Amino acid sequence: MGKTSIRVLVVDDYKAWRSFFSTALQKKPELQVIGQVSDGLEALQQAQELQPDLILLDIGLPTLNGIEAARQIRNVSRASKILFVSENRSPDIIKEAFTTGAGGYVVKSDAATELLPAVDAVLEGKQFLSRSLAGYDLATSPAEASEGGHGIEDNPYLRFGLSALFSEFLASIIKATSADFGTVQLYDSTNGVLQIVACHGFGSEFLDYFNTVKFDRDCACSKVMSERSRVVVADVATDPLFSDESKDVLLRANVLSVQSTPLIDSSGKFVGVVSTHYSRPGTPSPDVLKHVDKVATSFLTKINA
Secondary structure: OOOOOEEEEEEOOOHHHHHHHHHHHOOOOOEEEEEEEOOHHHHHHHHHHHOOOEEEEOOOOOOOOHHHHHHHHHHHOOOOEEEEEEOOOOHHHHHHHHOOOOOEEEEHHHHHHHHHHHHHHHHOOOOEEOHHHOOOOOOOOHHHHOHHHOOHHHOHHHHHOOOOHHHHHHHHHHHHHOOOEEEEEEEEOOOOEEEEEEEEOOOHHHHHHHOEEOOOOOOHHHHHHHHOOOEEEOOOOOOOOOOHHHHHHHHHOOOOEEEEEEEEOOOOOEEEEEEEEEOOOOOOOHHHHHHHHHHHHHHHHHHHO
8 A cells, every 4th residue: 555645835935946846846746736836825824725745934924924924824724834934044943933833944045855754753753953053053042153253133033033913014005106016025124135025016026036135236226225315216128227147137027127225224224225117108107206204204104112
């Protein structure tokens, strides 16, 4: 008699990773991939409908981040085991991932050798952590785990990055500016980068390219991070701000204009950037930009309360 089929749901916003995971899982005949989805809300819906035995789950997902998705999946598919597969190496995020009841955490760059051993361990009820994270003391306090002695309070990405409220905030900004697309990025002060925590309307190429943005990236959000002031680009195709690579990614995503506004809290601390993107050239009116500032200030007051 053959082994009982183990039903697996694969969740990642990048198609190439979904294909890689599915192909790797085929090496074990008892593993059956029953679905592939690209965002956290869809993962929740498919988990409820399909009741998979195992879910491979990324952290940085659109609509609903992986950790919040895992928490909600626990309410609708209690028997599903969860294995996080992510490139996020933050000790605080990894700790938070395990608080959802997940059985394992694999770093994507280690997945070629570790994915199947991790799957075996999680299905057996054991806990699995990538070997490249072996030096991380996941039992330490957040302040000790963060580099440079800075704790969660000093890092907006670690402090707020798991909040589902950012999707609601982005929706209100998109409505206020009549935008076609949008993103919210939070500042990860530990690594000196912006990380996307909410997005609307973008495909995997854009999200992969702009998921993590450094100071030296030739784009609007990088300039906002450097100068702490709003950047408005009326025509992406002709503006010298963008590198050829950034410009090509934006144009393939049908972005012809963009505005990026810094998120700065009442104490003057830089929190991140909210950007709205348009499939037409031009700039929002001054009144619209004032409304963006008003909504952003109100939102920052709410999350800091």
